[in-house]
Amino acid sequence: MDRRRFIKTAGVLSALPMVSFGHEQSQLAASSFPGSIMHGSLTQASDELTVLSGQLPQDIFGHVFMTEGISLEENQLTPNGRGALTRVDFSGGTAAFTRKMINTPSAIMQEHVTAPFDKFALLGGTVYFSMNLGFMNYCNTAPNYMGNNRFALSYEGGMPFEFDATTLELVTPIGQTWEWHSSLPPFADLLAPDKWLFPQIRTTGHPYFDLDSEECFTINYGGNMGESGLKNGFIRLIRWDLSGPFDSWQVIGRNGENAYITATSHSLSVTRNHVLIFETAARVENARIMGIRTVTPQKHRTPVWIIRKADLHFGQSMVFADYLELDFDTSDIMCNYNDDGDIITLYGQYLGAMDKSEPQFDWESLYFGGRVDSEIAGYPAAPVDVGGLVRARIRVNAVSSEEIKGDFDVIRDQSLCWDMNDPAYRGHFQFPETFEHIYWAAVGYRPEHLVKRVARAYEDYPGRYYQNETLPQSAQPSALIHMDCSAMTISDSYQFPQDCVMRTPQFMARKNSTAQDDGYIFTAVVRKEPSNGQFTGKEFWLFDAKNLSQGPVCILGSAKLDFATTNHALWVPEIGPRPPLAYKADLNSHFNDKLACHSRQVQEVLTTYVLPKFA
Known part of the structure; x- marks a missing residue:
């Protein structure tokens, strides 16, 4: 045992003298997991x-634009x-990449502040918080195309930002700070x-930019803490026209009460005539910020609020929405843009007994014996069952909506x-009239990442294929899956070697093609x-979208390529500089109004690094 582990263990034992920490031996084979996914360079690179x-x-x-998250400390x-x-450029039979840090104002501040009440502290492995400054916004969930060479980055815990595709530099937040309401419950606010x-601002990971109507739909939610304080x-x-102030409406249920979200809202769906707001399966327990690691399992349901665009009237402050619960849990969910006959068709993952919000904590017990090593503490816990893919349909009536169960x-x-993880499809983040083909990442299953805490929380979860005692004790590798939406079948797939973790698939169209399966699939x-035997093991694998099972048509790498856990991606056929007269929010006024309230060091960081960047 090294000195660090000895001190840590001794401290826990002294604090909890009645608890025994006898070493639990794992009976599993040596892990093939690529531990380098826990580390990524914090400096820019290109090659x-x-x-x-x-x-x-x-x-x-x-x-291709790709976002990622880099763990700064164990348990994150x-x-x-x-x-x-990262931007990957393909042209004339060559490929190159450029990678830069996403320097939001809070991320810049985190790099420079050192005073105890200014520094950001990691709470529960999930969010960084500073007593004097507020909450971290890493803006690393997904890149989005807005049209006219404008691009945005989204994040569920903060304002989205626009960036310049040619420089990869942030340009402006989307919305004035005052246009976003605090998501804290009233007493905390x-x-x-x-x-x-x-x-603290909570929003969706996937705002919807409609390229035809040149408008954006997104949400701002909060006021409650999980299932408590729902009246708030x-x-x-x-709704944003990409140039002016927001239009917004408070969402009200048919019962006259406020709509609310008790977990997260990773996905938002938009059809020609409707907007759908989902509560998705990633729950951050309130007690987690105090260091309590109990797990409240996700519920086997997806609540959805359905709003008619025709009810969005300028000058009104509220809009009524239908509420229903779909009988599965999901995170990424999309729909046909075509909703003729007021029938909405949805496609998403079936997550089942898995918890996207649960990290593995250092030295906690694993289900099959042993302890979580500090080197991978923070990597998501393994699923407790096999997942799947779903299709659901909703009929919108005059003053209600219902799922078409059949x-x-x-x-x-x-x-x-x-x-089951990220989807990829033609026109990513702009939905086609009718989905015909969707490609999915299945990240895989590793028994050495199944923590007891999560396994026990989900042991009675409905609809399980496997029970805890029958779960595989060997790794199930990552897979790239082709979903035929018309036939509702897996029409093609590829399983990666066991030493691979694959994430972030992205569809790349062939020139002059129109079919949803005519192109290539990019994967990280x-x-x-x-x-x-070359380079870092951080690679880009390219597949023929019509023939995944043949394996990658090309694998690309570089000695300078050093990404960590990747999130979503985006492909566009061409890029150019952001229009110089495009929208820009007045972020500096917000900071200048508060400047005198802060320490000299915070003021210096704002005036030296932040204000000039967003002037």
Whole structure:
């Protein structure tokens, strides 16, 4: 035992003298998990990409943007880590990448402040908080295309920001700070100091930018703490014309009470005539910020609020919404833009007994014996069952909505559908009239990442394929899955070698094509054993969208490529500089109004690094 582990263990034992920490031996085989996924460079880099295997297709083109989270300390949930943005450029049979840190004002502040009440502290492995400054916004969930060479980054715990695609630099937050309401419950909001630079703002990870109508739909929610304080809960639907102030409406149920979200709202869906707000399966327990690690399991349901666009009247402060609960839990959910006949068709993951919000904590007990090693503390816990893919349909009536139960369908494959994650499709984040093909990442299952705390919380979860005692004791590798939406089948798939973790698939169209399966699938892969024995094991694998099972047509790498846990991606055929006269929020007034309330060091960071960047 090293000195650090000895001191840590001795301290726990002295604090809890009645608890025995006898070492639990794991009976599992040695792990093939690529531990380098826990680490990513904090400096910018760029390089030509080298072909490690296969051949780079001559007809591949355009630009892929990819976000990631870098864990700054043990126990930090890796997808929520320090943000970085990578652009991969394809042209003329060559590929290159550029990678930069996502320097939001709070992330810049975190790098420089040192005073105890200014520094950001990690709470529960999930969120960084500063007594004097407020909450961290890493803005690392997803890149979005807004049209006219404008791009945005989104985040569920803070304001979205626009960035310049050519420089990868942030340009402006979306919305004035005062246009976003604090998501804290009222009693906490009263205690929050006025000098906070970074208030807590909760929104969706996937705002919807409609390229035809040139408007954005998103939400701002909060006011409650999980299932408590629901009378103060709120959801504001926001519509933005990409240039002026927000239009917003408080969402009210048909019973006259405020709509609310008790977990998170990772996804938002928009059809021609409707907006759908989902409560999605990632719950951060209130007690977690105090260091209590008990797990409240996700519920086997997806609540949804359905709003008619025709009810969004300028000058009104409220809009009525229908409420229903779909009989599955999900995180990423999309819909056909076509809603003829007021029928809405949805596609999403079936998550089942898994918890996207639970990190593995250092030295906690694993279900199959042993303890979580500090080197991977913060990586998400393994799922407790196999997942799947779903289709659901909703009929919107005059003053109500209902699920069409007979049209519900679910696909589950015991070898493929472990840890269902990001989707990829043509026109990513702008929905097609009708979905025909969706590609999904299944990150996989590793028994050495199944913590007792999570396994026990989900042991009675409904609809399980596996019980805890029958779960596999060998790794189920990452898989890339092709979902045929018309037939509701898995029409093609590829399973990666066991030493790979694959995330962040992205569809790349072929030139002059229109079909939803005519192109390539980009994936971000981290390997324990680098391909061809070269470079870092951080790689990009490219697949023919019509033939996943043949394996990657090309694997790319570089000695300078060093990303960590990747999130969502975006592909566009071309990029250019952001229009110089495009929208810009007045962030500096917000900071200048509070400048005198802060320490000399905070003032110096604002005036030296933050205010000039967003002037």
